[in-house]
Amino acid sequence: MSEANWYVVHTYSGYENKVKVDIEKTIENRKLQDQILEVSVPMQDVVEIKNGAQKQVAKKMFPGYVLIHMVMNDDTWYVVRNTRGVTGFVGPGSKPVPLSEEEMMSLGFKTPEIVVDFAQGDTVVVISGAWKDTVGVIRSVNESKQSITINVEMFGRETPVELNFTEVKKM
Numbered sequence: 178m179s180e181a182n183w184y185v186v187h188t189y190s191g192y193e194n195k196v197k198v199d200i201e202k203t204i205e206n207r208k209l210q211d212q213i214l215e216v217s218v219p220m221q222d223v224v225e226i227k228n229g230a231q232k233q234v235a236k237k238m239f240p241g242y243v244l245i246h247m248v249m250n251d252d253t254w255y256v257v258r259n260t261r262g263v264t265g266f267v268g269p270g271s272k273p274v275p276l277s278e279e280e281m282m283s284l285g286f287k288t289p290e291i292v293v294d295f296a297q298g299d300t301v302v303v304i305s306g307a308w309k310d311t312v313g314v315i316r317s318v319n320e321s322k323q324s325i326t327i328n329v330e331m332f333g334r335e336t337p338v339e340l341n342f343t344e345v346k347k348m
Contacts, residue, residue, distance in 0.1 A: 181214050181321065182275030184257075185267040186243045192262035193218045196243050199260050212253050214322055215246040219284065238284075242267070249273060294347070295325055301345040303327075308338060312348065 188196045197216045204213045219238040224231055243263075247253050254273070257263060266273035295301070295318050303311045313327030316337060323342045328335045 181212075181246055181248045183281055184245050184247060184249070184273050184275055185239075186245055186257055187264045187267060188241055188243055188262050189264065190241045193237060193241070193243050196260055196262045199262070200243075200245070200257060203256050203260065207252075207256065209253065209256065210322075211248075211319075212250065213245065213247040213256070217244045217246075219244060244276075249275070295342070295345075300348045301325070301327060302348055303340060303345050305344050306340070308340065308344075313338070 186196070197218050200213070200216045204210055204216075220235040221238050222233055223236045224233050226232075245257060247257070254266075258265065265271075268274035295315055297315050297317060299315045301313060301315060303309055303313070308329060311329050313329050315325050315327055317326045319325070319339075324339050325342065325345065326337050326339050327345075329338050330336070
């Protein structure tokens with residue numbers, strides 16, 4: 178399998194968040210979580226002064242654009258390209274060009290890799306989020322997404338839940 182890269186997608190102005198939600202729904206429906214890893218609308222905090230009052234608001238860094246971390250193949254290209262509101266990938270012709278590591282770091286997007294010693298079968302406790310204080314056994318570890326999947330009991334049934342490395346600790 179090829180490596181995931183960040184790509185820039187052009188959207189209709191004002192449709193960035195709708196495109197993000199639609200792509201995320203499609204990822205879930207088509208089970209493409211291992212191919213399209215993240216969809217992002219970069220925001221920055223800006224202080225606005227209106228009528229003499231200061232207010233901090235989040236503004237889109239790149240209006241009309243969405244960043245997608247994905248493995249480029251025919252399926253993922255088709256899903257993104259045929260999402261309502263998407264006008265195309267950024268790149269010459271129909272060939273998308275991935276962003277370089279330097280470009281992503283200058284945007285503040287590359288987070289340092291978290292090195293963990295989780296393994297399948299380890300028992301962990303959730304330390305934050307909706308599942309806080311839940312204990313579970315690791316079913317799978319996804320280092321590229323920096324997440325694990327554990328089983329939790331819900332309504333008397335075992336249910337898989339995906340959590341970030343930072344949300345759990347080993348027991």
